[in-house]
Amino acid sequence: MSTTDVTARSTQPTLDSILAWLRQARESSPVVHDETQRVWQLFGHADILRVLSDPATFSSDMSRFIPPQADFELFSRGNFVRMDPPKHRKLRDLVSQAFTPRMVSDLVPRIAALTDELLDGVEGAGRFDLVETLAYPLPVIVIAEMLGIPVADRGHFRGWADTLLSRSEQNPGLPDDAAMNRLAPTLREMNGYLLAHIKERRARPADDLISKLLRAEIDGQRLDDEEIVGFVGLLLIAGHITTTALLGNTILCLDEHPAAFAELRADPTKLPAAIEEVLRYRPPFPRLARRTTSAVELGGKQIPAEQLLILWIVSANRDSAHFEDPDRFDIHRKPNHHLSFGYSIHFCLGAPLARLEARIAMEILLERYRTIAVARDDRVEFQNPWSMISAKRLPVDVQAAGAGD
Template sequence: MLSTNPTLTAGRHLLSPEMHEDPYTTYREWQTSSPVFWDDSLRAWVVTRYADVELVLGDARFSSNRIAAANPLFRTERYAPLLEVMSHKMSEMDEPHHTRLRSSVNKAFVHVVVEAWEPRVQKRVDTLLDNIQKSGECEFVRDFAAPLPLLTIMELVGVPAEDMVRVRGWCDDFALVALNFYTQMSEAQLDKALVSIAEFREYLETRIAKLRTSPEENLLSAMVAIEQSGERLTTDELLANVFLLLAAGNETTTCLLTGGLVTLLAHPEQMQRLRDDPSLIPSAIEEFLRYDSPLQYLGRLATDDIEIGGQQVKRGDLVLAVLAAANRDPEKFASPDTFDITRPNNHHLAFGHGRHFCVGLQFARLEARLAFTALLERTTKVELDLKPGERLVHQANFNIRRVERLPVKLAFV
């Protein structure tokens, strides 16, 4: 039966400032009262239950090509270059274009064996912890959670480490727009991303020219080789999808590492269990992903009229599938608001679902496993190091959930 009142017009909406610090109370209220509702402020359906989110992400009647739903400001001539790059991301494509691009990336990944990267990632983990131990202080995001995945994905893709600072800045600007362009964006945010896209294009074109004459052992070089073999991977496609790989392989893993430690600090008994039994770390990582999902939601466009959760979604409607809410759905997970590192059958949706399932999930799991194993083995105590009156604050990009700063005290063995 269809609901007669699917619209919520009062209270918080998905991008309310109040949602940054505690979205989960609101998610539960929505799941209880209106699990699928139309948000006038976002001009979109918001979907919060696990089964419905799984449907939206897995059903071909929901398109990943959300360019048509972009904020009207985004579709002006001024921002056309930015929109053009966005339209070439494989995450914005349906079949058959998605298959062609993802196949190219997968072919490049064939040359990358995750297990073979473990010694390199382990060395980087150890070096970062050595530096923290020498300095005697730690802001965890700056000193560990951000550089570890960024340096790893840069090496994997084929971006020199000395370019880390500016590449991270470009990725941050890109990620903010790439994950929110169909909701609310300011001219300042779009202008910043426009400059970053232009600078990264120039940088990447220089790198590609070098790789065409002097190939290297990395993903970018492999993608250039695929382009030269006649599969027509254009410069725009290379630009968009290298940006996608760098941003996705960087920021979301930073969120996983940061959010995981924040959660352990709030549950010291669970941290002690991991110290006592490191074999639980892989299970704990899956629980980090479920309990406080790095990516909060994904957007899709309905390509047909379809009923979801008793609501009639029309063709062309934007649908925001809230992964983080689905991962706390009591109909799917027992005691969903309880953090449990031994949770069985933890089939969370943090990596997405369906044809756009995260291509780099094994690297994220590898980095998190090595990071938390080393952190807990090399320390006897980890605790927050906040100044009087200071509190943890989440960053402005709501869709990539992490605190801006995480100052901690580490007592090394």
């Protein structure tokens, strides 16, 4: 089955239309060769988990499938998401010296203060755009401050993210020449901006993450400036949009399930489990890619070496062979082994930060507002769900706690 099947039915695909297509594909053949796109598509939790668990057979290095482009190659030097061991381990270990659990936990007071400041900006308003007011600025300010780059430049960061993650076509494959040419100017601008800040910190170190990355050392080896560009760019772009998506998706899920919303309002200690269910139910990134390094059998299909695999995470998270009643939103789901943050060596390094930001923001929203509802007479705008499962604009109606008492 090809993605063109669902594209033909919907020129403006919705998450529901994609989920319906994925359900049909998963039930008919969990592993299928898409001859139109020249990729293998995987839909089942077990097969996708196997791929993510075996980086030797299923490589994250996509360089041979992507046309050579200097700006992309510079960005890729420190982007360990697209690396295999042993280089992946070396870079991740170096980055982990600077990006520590302690650094994340120390952000709790700042995340809470920022959430309050941002919501103070719409104090008294009965309606506001949750994305513009909170879900976008909160994580991007946190990351910018953590890195030591100007928060005032966050408009640039949003523009870069919109360009790098947008795609107009329903194609699960990797960028072709035309796409790389479209992305090159944005990559060049972002790389140059970050490299300038890294060089400035090398000359004048401070107490920020970039300075700590410059000091990180294993066996006498340190990261060079160009390697730091890749990690910082990844954290800046993927880091903030993950939390933006997670916050918006949490409100959307709870709005659709008012009993769960009421339960969390009565007992906010259940928020961590609810956030995990949001991640399963509406994962920010719908898919991942891998490359076969040797011939392998998956789902009863013989797949040759050097094939591109598209792993549909959003489908794995709805697989009835792994999750009971998978299309039901259940904040009590246990266990909840979703794959939204990846698995094994490539498990998302920023997952604890995204979870923390979402939990603190939701606690404060529940404390401030006695009701939060998606505005029914206004327009919710979504990202293209082939690339991101996230709201771009999310108007909400709120009633302040204590109002009318």
